[in-house]
Amino acid sequence: MNKLDSELVESKLQQRGYEPAASEDDAGVVLVNTCSVRQHAEDRVWSKLGKLRIRKRREPGLVVGVLGCMAQEHKRYMLARMPHVDLVVGPSAFGDIDDTIEQARSRNAALVREREPARTKHDVGGAGVVVVDHGVSGDAIKRNVRVRPHRSQAYVSIMRGCNMPCTYCIVPSTRGDEISRPIADLVEEAQRLVDDGVTEITLLGQTVNAYGRDLKGQNATLARLLRELHEIPALRRLAFITSHPNFLNAELIDAIAELPRVARYLHLPAQSGSNAVLKTMRRGYTVERYKKRVDQLLAKAPDVELHSDWIVGYPGETVADFEQTVEFVKDIGFAQSYVFKYSPRPGTVAEELVDDVPTAEKERRNQVLLAVQEELTAARNRALVGQTVEVLVEGPSKVAGRLSGRTVHHRLVHFPTPEGANVADLTGEYVSVRVTEALAHSVVGEVAPEASFEVGVVES
């Protein structure tokens, strides 16, 4: 979501006449788009802001902005303690970011005219801070579809915010209530992206399968949206993240089963395999209910693979609770897992709970779960050896002379760049790859002999 928000902000600024700088040091406006979900992400932002404070002393006209969830969460601190920050813009106020920047620029210019740039350690030449935390969301931006990092891939935000009560999560307070975009707007945006060469769209929402709950009387559901987007002939892959287990209903299962171009993986975070922990987290389902939904899905769409997030060391999580999570991961046979060690987030309900699992034990649980998942992933990767898979090429691999891409199951595939092939031309294309080797997190293969390299033409 943050990546897409950054693209939307860039889109808006380009419409206003701004251009991307060659490097951060060349930029007259530096915007840091932030995430509050984990402490580590926040720490990196504080460190970056420290460096920008030093630069701002030298360049008082520089505009420094903090965008996103940290802006929303820490706006008072930034107002009081960080005078070198000119903009503090919450995630619901990106729609008029260009006007906000213009305000900050004229304020800076006035300050620079009125006095000498600051030279002392304590006077950073503070320009004042423009706080905008209620405004027009980034979805109001008429998107420039050309502003995207990949030729063939794009994100589309279909809803913002979250109405769920998960005790550990800061999202509902930073991003607000669910707001869904009308189906017609989404189809129009997808069509413009496809017309510009996009063949894979990933629909985004904090609880993407709760889409449409707020669009009363419009019969707007994720299943219906998938069916409408599936009508766009040149759209070859259609994915959506992140789903909540409570909204995986029969209508959505039927859509996934019946629409062949919908991605064959489902990111469905379970968070824990212990009912006691799920209850403390207020996730709203039990292990049994999660499993029942997954069974219903796999009965109709057996080729779909499950991905999940897990939090280990949640307050009150016993060794027995954790063992239940391990068993659950094995039982479902997840294809991929993201494992997080619990850290309290200020402003959440869980912050009030006693963080009673020692750090070393959190680390142990993290390692155990990662090892279990690694074996499950490796087994799936081994089963692919000898098979030919369709790969959407994403670009050069870290290993020289290789390309990387993803299958329809989101499996990472590396393969040698075919002799004489142009990497730039192949990036964004679909190739058939015969898998020859399974690694822990990816597979290696070679371009299948029957593969054709029909390279699409994209207008420049």
Ligand code: SF4
């Ligand atoms: S559903 Fe997801 S975004 Fe919403 S509160 Fe729970 S964890 Fe946070």
